[in-house]
Amino acid sequence: MNxxxxxxxxxxxxxxxxxxxxxxxxxxFERLAxxxxxxxxxxTDWEEKLNPLNDCLPPxxxxxxxxxxxxxxxxxxxxxxxxxxxxRRLSIWLTVSGLGGALVSILTFFLVQGxxxxxxIDRLPVIALLAPQAGPAAIQVRLDQxxxxxxxxxxxxxxxxxxxxxxxxxxxEGKAPISLGVIDxxxxxxxxxxxxxxxxxxxxxxxxxxxxxLGGSPTGLPTGPVILTGKLSLASI
Amino acid sequence: xxxxxxxxxxxALLLSRTALADAVAFETLYRRVSPQLFATALRMxxxxxxxxxxLQECFMKIWHHAADYAREHSAPMTWMTQIVxxxxxxxxxxxxxxxLVTEDDDPIGQYEDERPGPLQQLQALDEARALAQCLRKxxxxxxxxxxxxYYQGESHNDLAKRLALPLGSVKSWVxxxxxxxRGCLST
Numbered sequence: 001m002n003x004x005x006x007x008x009x010x011x012x013x014x015x016x017x018x019x020x021x022x023x024x025x026x027x028x029f030e031r032l033a034x035x036x037x038x039x040x041x042x043x044t045d046w047e048e049k050l051n052p053l054n055d056c057l058p059p060x061x062x063x064x065x066x067x068x069x070x071x072x073x074x075x076x077x078x079x080x081x082x083x084x085x086x087x088r089r090l091s092i093w094l095t096v097s098g099l100g101g102a103l104v105s106i107l108t109f110f111l112v113q114g115x116x117x118x119x120x121i122d123r124l125p126v127i128a129l130l131a132p133q134a135g136p137a138a139i140q141v142r143l144d145q146x147x148x149x150x151x152x153x154x155x156x157x158x159x160x161x162x163x164x165x166x167x168x169x170x171x172x173e174g175k176a177p178i179s180l181g182v183i184d185x186x187x188x189x190x191x192x193x194x195x196x197x198x199x200x201x202x203x204x205x206x207x208x209x210x211x212x213x214l215g216g217s218p219t220g221l222p223t224g225p226v227i228l229t230g231k232l233s234l235a236s237i
Numbered sequence: 238x239x240x241x242x243x244x245x246x247x248x249a250l251l252l253s254r255t256a257l258a259d260a261v262a263f264e265t266l267y268r269r270v271s272p273q274l275f276a277t278a279l280r281m282x283x284x285x286x287x288x289x290x291x292l293q294e295c296f297m298k299i300w301h302h303a304a305d306y307a308r309e310h311s312a313p314m315t316w317m318t319q320i321v322x323x324x325x326x327x328x329x330x331x332x333x334x335x336x337l338v339t340e341d342d343d344p345i346g347q348y349e350d351e352r353p354g355p356l357q358q359l360q361a362l363d364e365a366r367a368l369a370q371c372l373r374k375x376x377x378x379x380x381x382x383x384x385x386x387y388y389q390g391e392s393h394n395d396l397a398k399r400l401a402l403p404l405g406s407v408k409s410w411v412x413x414x415x416x417x418x419r420g421c422l423s424t
Contacts, residue, residue, distance in 0.1 A: 014415040017319075018383065019326050019390050044311045049422055051315045052365030053387055054322075057280055059272035066275075066289050067267055070296055076260045192268045218285055 006042075013042035017050055059196065064165070064182040065215030124151065128207045130228035132158065138228055139183075141207060145198070150191045152183055158227060160185070160211050167212045169222060170197075170204035170232075182216040183209070206231055248313035249306075256304035263300055270314065271296070274321045281325040281390045291328055295321045322390075329390045371421035379414035382407060 009032075015021040016029045033040045070076075124144050129137040138156030143149075152168070160166045168191065169177040178200050181191040193201065210217075211224040248269065254262030271292065278288035278295075298320055306316050372380050378400075385391050385399070393411065397404040 010419065011412065011416070014419065015412070018386050018411070018415065019322070020386050020393055020411055022330065022392055040310065044315070047311055047315050047319050049368065049418070050387060051312075051318060052368045053384075054273065054277045054318050055314070056365055057273070057276040060276045060279060061272045062275040062289060062292055063285075066271070066293055067264075070267070070293050071264075073293075073297065074260075074300055076264070194269070194272060220285075 006038075009039055009042050013039070013046050016043060017046040059194065060220055061179055061181060061197075063216040063218065068215070126233070128230040128232050130207060130209055130230040131156075132228055137230070139209065139230075141230070143201075150180065150193060152189045152191070154187050154189075158209075160227075163214060164211045164224065165214050165216060166209050166227065167216050167222070169208045169210060170201050171206040171208055172200070172204040177208070177222055178204070179217065179220060180207075182212070201232070204232060245312050245314070249308050252299075252303045252306045252313055255300060256306075266299070267296060270317060273314070274317060277318055277321050278325055280388050281322070282328060283389075287328060291321065291324050295324050298324075326390050330392075367422060368418075371418050374421055375414050375417055376410075379410050379417075382411050383414050383418075386411065 012021060012025075012029050016026065021029060029039075029043075033043050124142040126140055127143045128141040130139040130141065131137040136156055138154065138158035140153045140155050142151040142153070144151065150168075158166075165185075166183040168180040168183055170180055171177050178197070180193065180197065180201070183189045183191070207230050208222075208226050209228040210222040210226050212222070213224075217223050248266065251262045251266040251269070255266055274295065275288060275292050278291045279285065282288045282291065295317070299317060306313065310316075311319075372383070375383070382396055382400070385396060391399065393404060393407050396402070396411075397407045400407070
């Protein structure tokens with residue numbers, strides 16, 4: 001087949017991956033790649049060749065709403081619901097329903113199991129206490145270096161106003177703030193940090209929490225007021 | 238090229254679990270790769286709301302088509318990036334696309350003021366050094382055309398207009414530039 005001359009295929013594959021092959025020619029190339037492994041190989045070869053151009057872009061964490069909506073569309077359960085063991089749910093229910101005293105002591109055995117998880121988190125080093133300009137600390141931040149998780153425990157009253165979320169930022173002198181993610185409204189929230197984010201965290205001196213529109217800052221930089229700040233204690237990481 | 242093998246293995250595993258409708262694996266995959274894919278989409282579309290829509294569509298595609306991923310053909314990140322790039326290109330070529338934002342409202346511009354340009358960052362990545370060096374060997378104008386086409390999904394026509402060059406010259410410069418890259422990368 002004349003069309004399958006390799007130098008022509010190579011050129012088309014290059015322009016396809018670059019994006020300048022358009023319209024019908026683009027569709028035609030896609031069809032050829034489906035039908036002929038050799039054409040597909042040229043295509044993936046160019047994809048690999050040019051992909052470092054993407055790898056070198058500084059990653060930008062998308063707003064939390066992207067995942068939320070995606071999980072909704074695909075019917076994926078919220079992780080809190082899926083992962084909370086029944087005895088923890090029971091403990092919340094007991095508090096809510098006001099059943100105290102005797103019943104609780106009968107159930108202590110089960111509740112202790114619930115606390116085990118917290119105790120493990122308790123062993124992680126506290127790397128920052130976030131406090132408002134005047135007042136006691138409101139959020140305690142712990143870091144699990146191995147899994148790259150930040151655990152945020154609410155120990156004070158600070159809460160985002162209706163229609164807003166809290167977002168956590170790492171601040172380094174002379175650099176733009178780096179978003180570490182939107183903080184869930186639960187008492188215990190956690191954020192996963194990619195390796196490069198962890199490196200950026202190490203180079204930062206301060207953490208800050210700002211109030212942002214639901215789902216986080218639309219621009220990737222803080223847009224709302226800073227509510228809490230805290231010095232990072234680097235000795236513990 | 239020295240690839241990050243353990244990362245590739247991990248992502249390939251997450252993709253294969255996703256193919257079995259494992260929601261936890263899919264969420265982990267999302268957390269791992271969405272920042273890089275979002276950066277790619279934002280760079281091409283230059284509007285955060287569009288990039289978010291595209292990212293969501295692409296992850297729906299990954300959820301439904303993870304079984305199509307073939308390890309022997311490409312690295313997991315390359316496969317997913319290509320899904321995003323293709324979707325962005327389609328998006329940019331919609332017939333009634335609103336006017337693109339001006340450079341001043343550029344949502345990624347503000348990240349870049351103090352950052353090195355793509356070529357310098359390429360230089361910093363081991364596996365990308367060869368590509369950076371080969372790009373540098375191209376004539377400045379050819380390099381500019383190729384980077385604009387790749388990063389902003391510009392067509393031959395867009396490029397000709399933006400740089401006030403004849404369409405035919407743009408086509409042949411891009412073509413020649415790509416073949417020079419191929420030659421340079423294979424030595």
